[in-house]
Amino acid sequence: MENKEDFSKKVIFPIGPEAPDDIAKNFIGTVYLHSLVPYDSPLKHPISHVVFEPRCRNNWHKHPGGQILLVTGGRGWYQEEGKDARELHAGDVVEILPDIKHWHGAAADSWFAHIAMEADVLAGPTQWLEPVTDEQYDKLR
Numbered sequence: 684m685e686n687k688e689d690f691s692k693k694v695i696f697p698i699g700p701e702a703p704d705d706i707a708k709n710f711i712g713t714v715y716l717h718s719l720v721p722y723d724s725p726l727k728h729p730i731s732h733v734v735f736e737p738r739c740r741n742n743w744h745k746h747p748g749g750q751i752l753l754v755t756g757g758r759g760w761y762q763e764e765g766k767d768a769r770e771l772h773a774g775d776v777v778e779i780l781p782d783i784k785h786w787h788g789a790a791a792d793s794w795f796a797h798i799a800m801e802a803d804v805l806a807g808p809t810q811w812l813e814p815v816t817d818e819q820y821d822k823l824r
């Protein structure tokens with residue numbers, strides 16, 4: 684499996700430090716965060732580069748204001764509740780409408796990176812739900 688160092692050379696945005704505990708607790712596996720536009724910036728439009736180690740994924744969740752993902756590298760998954768997972772590669776765009784239950788993360792055999800753009804943060808914070816179990820995750824190829 685590719686290591687973080689080699690993966691970072693193929694992605695134009697930096698790989699930040701491991702996410703702090705208050706964010707990491709909503710993920711299975713290790714996630715790295717690099718802030719591009721801070722949460723409290725005047726435009727109220729925070730943007731982060733998010734890097735997932737292989738198998739890392741976030742728990743099911745909802746964004747009251749919606750979210751846009753711009754995939755920057757690797758191979759990963761996006762899934763909305765009740766739908767098939769969508770395989771993601773660099774250049775893909777995911778538009779997540781407000782209050783849609785979903786998760787995103789790396790494929791089992793690959794690092795994965797995306798830019799996460801929080802739309803309308805004034806609508807409220809992310810609502811974190813239950814983990815994506817190994818049984819759900821291992822169905823994906």
Ligand code: MN
Nearest residue numbers: 744746750787
């Ligand atoms: Mn999301």
